[in-house]
Structure formats: structure tokens, C-alpha cells
Amino acid sequence: MASLNQRVPSYLKAIAPYQPGKPIADIARAYGFQEDQVVKLASNENPLGMSPKGREAMLEAAADLGRYPDGNGFALKQALSKKFGLDPATITLGNGSNDILELVAHAFLAPGKESLMSDHSFAVYALASQAVGATIVSVPAKPDDLGHDLQGFKQRITEKTSVVWIANPNNPTGSFISAAELEAFIAELPATVLVVLDEAYTEYLSEQDSYPAFEWARRYPNLLVSRSFSKAYGLAGLRVGYGVASAEVTDLLNRVRQPFNVNSLALAAASASLFDDEFLTRSAALNRQGMEQIQKGIQALGVGWLESWGNFLLIDLRAVQPDQPQAGQKVYEALLSKGVITRPVANYGLAGFLRVSIGTFDENQSFLKAMPFALEMLRGSTDSGSSLAPASSTASVSSKTAAVRA
Ligand SMILES: Cc1ncc(COP(=O)(O)O)c(C=O)c1O
Incomplete structure (x- = not known):
């Protein structure tokens, strides 16, 4: 039967939509956090807000x-x-x-x-x-x-x-x-x-x-x-x-x-x-300090990264658990369960990496504090390892995630 779909060019149907960083409200709802307990380091935003x-x-x-x-x-x-x-x-x-x-x-x-x-x-x-x-x-x-x-x-x-x-x-x-x-x-x-x-x-x-x-x-x-x-x-x-x-x-x-x-x-x-030059200078300085803070923190955990000239860092997880081809997604999910939103980059052909935006000192600390748990989850996972993500993105606290946070 004829349908509108037939009129749509095949190159449009082939598009996989852009995947933005998860909003704080979504994660708070899905994992049962208050919004102010969630840290978003997923979209390379300015942690100081606007000028x-x-x-x-x-x-x-x-x-x-x-x-x-x-x-x-x-x-x-x-x-x-x-x-x-x-x-x-x-x-x-x-x-x-x-x-x-x-x-x-x-x-x-x-x-x-x-x-x-x-x-x-x-x-x-x-x-x-x-x-x-x-x-x-x-x-x-x-x-x-x-x-x-x-x-x-x-x-x-x-x-x-x-x-x-x-x-x-x-x-x-x-x-x-x-x-x-x-x-x-x-x-x-x-x-x-x-x-x-x-x-x-x-x-x-x-x-x-x-x-x-x-x-x-x-x-x-x-x-x-x-x-x-x-x-x-x-x-x-x-x-x-x-x-x-x-x-x-x-x-x-x-x-x-x-x-x-x-x-x-x-x-x-x-x-x-x-x-507002003062704001720009302050933003760049905070980024430099935060970059150093995160690099030092993940170095102490034995994890590598790619040198970055931006306001984010691409963390290399490939050596942590070589049997896990979806390392970025696994660490991302484990961090979500701790209320930290980062960005998996498998859609960029980088499934063994995780991108983290540079935040304020406290936001960076929250990320670093949650990382040992996330790395432990990654080390314990294999290709078919269980996921920490809630059953549905709109679910309240699932029993799986409640157990992880406890
Ligand atoms: C390299 C690059 N270009 C462009 C953009 C788009 O930014 P915006 O549309 O917010 O100016 C982004 C956003 O993350 C980016 O990373």
C-alpha cells in the first residue's frame, strides 16, 4: 500500500538522530535523585553559567x-x-x-x-x-x-x-x-x-x-x-x-x-x-585548573586519556577491561547510577572511550569520587555483562539501581 514513507528520500531515512547529553532532570527522575544531587559533565557547557x-x-x-x-x-x-x-x-x-x-x-x-x-x-x-x-x-x-x-x-x-x-x-x-x-x-x-x-x-x-x-x-x-x-x-x-x-x-x-x-x-x-573579558578569562582559568584536577585524578586510578585543547577530556578505557568492547557505555552507566552524567562516544566510533566535560572543582570531584566504582563495574563486566541502567528511562528508582546506590 502506498504510504508517505515512500516519498521520503532514502538518505533521510538513513539518518541516525543526534544523541545529546542526558538532561539532569531525566537522570534525577530515572535514578531517584534530587536534581541538585546530579552532576552533568556531558555537553561541554560552561560550569560558571553565563556572564x-x-x-x-x-x-x-x-x-x-x-x-x-x-x-x-x-x-x-x-x-x-x-x-x-x-x-x-x-x-x-x-x-x-x-x-x-x-x-x-x-x-x-x-x-x-x-x-x-x-x-x-x-x-x-x-x-x-x-x-x-x-x-x-x-x-x-x-x-x-x-x-x-x-x-x-x-x-x-x-x-x-x-x-x-x-x-x-x-x-x-x-x-x-x-x-x-x-x-x-x-x-x-x-x-x-x-x-x-x-x-x-x-x-x-x-x-x-x-x-x-x-x-x-x-x-x-x-x-x-x-x-x-x-x-x-x-x-x-x-x-x-x-x-x-x-x-x-x-x-x-x-x-x-x-x-x-x-x-x-x-x-x-x-x-x-x-x-565581558573578566568572565572569559575566569572561564578559561577554571577550565585549565579542572583539566589538571581530572587528569591527576584519573592518572591516580591508572587510566589514560588523550591530550585535550577543549573543555572536555576523552578518557581511554581500552586497557582497563580489554574483553569489554563497550567500555565507554559501561562506565557511563555506572557513573549515572552515582548521579554523574558523562558522554559515551560509541556513536563516534569510540566505544572504548568516555568523554567528560570539565566542571567546577566540586563537580570534578564528584566525577572522580564515582570513578573507582565505575572502573570496578567495568573490570567485572564482559561483552554480555549486566547493565546498570534503569529498565526504562522514565522509571523511578529501579531495584537494580537502588541496590547499587545503597
Ligand atoms: C565542535 C563543535 N562544533 C559545534 C558545536 C555546536 O555548538 P552550538 O550549536 O551550541 O554553538 C559543538 C557543540 O558541542 C561542537 O562540539
């Missing part, structure tokens, strides 16, 4: 929510121009930087075009490419840091390559490509290939590692730099990010953008947060 200046501006903007936002985001583009010396005609604002990635896919990809990315890179590159029917070409990661192999990228460029996605630092590996290597790669690419340089975590880089990406965007007309207000600026819940590229690329993105894609609260908060 006070951003909050103040947002509350002021809340007085006028009966009106549509400024669809061109004049004030935020002015603020970005002032801070970074950018021409407003080269800025695209997005509902999160995620939106910028989607706009790129809509404008530059289609069935028959190739979208080039690293094996373990941010999930949205593949999702946005698949949603428009492009062919994904995934480049094997470098064995040492599991990051982008730019030589491998070069070898896979074809006539059909339309977009190359590079996150620097990369999520979930935390890996980083040096400025010299990155610029040499961009400079050599054919002018017909758009490079998306995703800098969602750039504010966490040391001065020594930082590089002038916006200057590159002026020099290379086929480069788009995307940035986020969700991480160091602490505005994840408001959804705002931006892209910087040539006026030609910006014009194309504008054609596929929704008229009011960034809401008024986000516009106001982002404009003010940009100039």
Missing part, C-alpha cells in the same frame, strides 16, 4: 519579547566587528553555531557532492550532509591523537568535494592542529572547495596556540570560520553562534537562513557577553 553582563542584557531584552528579533542582528554584528575588526557583510549569525553548519550544508551540498570529514569529528557534519543527500567521505584519524589527518584529507579531494569540515580543537577527541599545518592545508585546497573551520572551543586555547583565523577568512575566499557562544561564553541554552567568511559565501548562507533565526534574548546576551 553577568550577558544576563543583565538578556533580562533587559526580555521586556520586549512581543516583537520579532532584529532579523539581521545589527547590534551583534556591530559588536563582533568592534571586537574582531570584521566587516559586518562577512558575518552570518546562527541559532547556535550548529545552525551555521546546517546553512553551509544547505548552500553548498546536494546529492552527488562529497562532504569530507575526519572519522571522529563532530556528529553534526555528517548529519547536516546526510540531510541534503551529499556523500560523506570519512578520513581515517591519525593513530596517535585520533585527530584530523590533513595529508589523508588531501588524498581524498576529488572533483565532487564541495565541503571540508575541520574542528580545531576537535570534539570529541580534544585534538588540535597547529596554525602552520592548518594554514598550509587551507592554502593548497582548490578554490571550489569550501573549508569550514569550526572553532567552537577556540576561547580555551592558550595565547601560544591561538592563530588569526579571521585574517585567514579575509585571505582565503573559500574559508568559513564558525564560532559559538555556547562554550566559554556560557550561552548554550540561548542558542547563538556565528560564521565569518567572504561576502560572497555570507550572501549565499543568508539566502537559506530563516528570517529570524536568532532570538532577541540570545542577540542581547551575546552582544554584551562579547565584552
